[in-house]
Amino acid sequence: MKAQAISNEYLTEALRGAEVRPSTARVHVLKYLLEQRNHPTIDQIYRALRETLPSLSRTSVYNTVGALQQAGLVRALTMEGNEMRYDAFTEDHGHFKCERCGAILDFDADLSAIGAAGIKGSVVTKRDVLLWGLCPACAK
Ligand SMILES: [Zn+2]
Numbered sequence: 001m002k003a004q005a006i007s008n009e010y011l012t013e014a015l016r017g018a019e020v021r022p023s024t025a026r027v028h029v030l031k032y033l034l035e036q037r038n039h040p041t042i043d044q045i046y047r048a049l050r051e052t053l054p055s056l057s058r059t060s061v062y063n064t065v066g067a068l069q070q071a072g073l074v075r076a077l078t079m080e081g082n083e084m085r086y087d088a089f090t091e092d093h094g095h096f097k098c099e100r101c102g103a104i105l106d107f108d109a110d111l112s113a114i115g116a117a118g119i120k121g122s123v124v125t126k127r128d129v130l131l132w133g134l135c136p137a138c139a140k
């Protein structure tokens with residue numbers, strides 16, 4: 001996925017729209033997630049941003065991601081053990097994890113078409129499509 005520059009105005013508006021105060025840490029974390037779309041761990045976000053934001057700690061990244069998650073701007077994803085990855089791309093899509101290099105790639109998927117067929121009386125609150133395999137680089 002290509003990195004795409006996202007303006008601070010857009011980020012500030014997105015945060016305000018979700019009723020989250022646009023603090024510097026929140027703007028930077030959301031920007032990183034939207035631009036990279038690499039489904040990072042807390043540690044990866046911390047290592048990527050600590051030079052730009054020297055006051056940042058792992059705990060503040062954790063708390064920032066938590067606030068964004070609560071506001072519905074970020075969702076957590078678990079594809080291996082209890083390793084949490086984060087995603088700010090909220091439109092419907094599925095996830096493909098490369099079993100060799102660990103990359104998690106997005107693919108287009110219409111999740112609304114998937115229901116809990118056969119589970120009578122159930123209510124679906126969350127949808128996810130997960131695939132595992134080899135990414136294009138590793139499959140070569
Ligand atoms: Zn790979």
Ligand SMILES: [Zn+2]
Nearest residue numbers: 087089093106
């Ligand atoms: Zn994703």
